[in-house]
Amino acid sequence: MPDPADIELLDLTAGYERHPAVHHVSLRWPRGELAAVVGPNGAGKSTLLKCVAGRLRPMHGEVRGLCPGGVAYLPQISEVDRSFPVTVAELVAMGLWHELGLLRRPSRAQRERVQTAIAAVGLQGFESRTLDTLSGGQFQRALFARLMLQDAPVVLLDEPFTGVDARTLEDLVCVLRRWHEEGRTVVAVLHDLELVRAVFPTATLLARELVAHGPTAQVLTDAHLLRARRLQEAFDERAELCDIDETATAGEAPHGHRH
């Protein structure tokens, strides 16, 4: 695995068609960071993560510090097609595509790595099961095993613990901590603030714009969470791409979406 670089977002605005979902976000995740992204529903968390993952082109601004193939990305579970007719072992082996390409078959050593990853997420015995026969938690474990094999310096996770029970949560948090110990940069979108406080040293609070970013205890304050809720409620869903005059608004308190 190559060393990760710091990830920098510079005045990033992203959205769909001409509608910004998240705007003018500037922040830095130092390499090796274990960071959570939190905020109300519709705050733009997934949109921001998709931009960092290179799945969505920014409308404005840029993401720095990522190299092609250097990111392992787990989308929200609802976006993953489970009817795909493959077994657990085949799904996990897809994490090797950057080593194998589309046509080469895995070597014995690579098959052993697949087996090790399956064991690490507690899915021994499930290798030959097809995805449509797995429970939600088992499927999420399999997706984590696939991410392990990608061996990427940056791991981006969108709500990775949705619908998993306490035992699975514990196991998957262990995987995440291991990635952190190995020096990877891990950024996860999460809703469970208690979990964020317990596991993530750094947090980013979004509500269509950046509300706070830094050490988790300083970000997840009542005042910041209230401000995030108010900003989210004030946001105009139908707004077109904005054109903030930074000098005119410098020093102003944020007040929703400006046009």
Ligand SMILES: Nc1ncnc2c1ncn2[C@@H]1O[C@H](COP(=O)(O)OP(=O)(O)OP(=O)(O)O)[C@@H](O)[C@H]1O
């Ligand atoms: N593919 C899309 N096309 C059009 N609009 C979209 C698309 N995906 C998201 N949006 C809109 O962008 C905004 C931000 O959505 P996003 O999914 O980034 O929020 P989120 O913070 O991840 O929300 P949640 O916590 O509910 O998952 C929402 O208003 C949403 O309706």
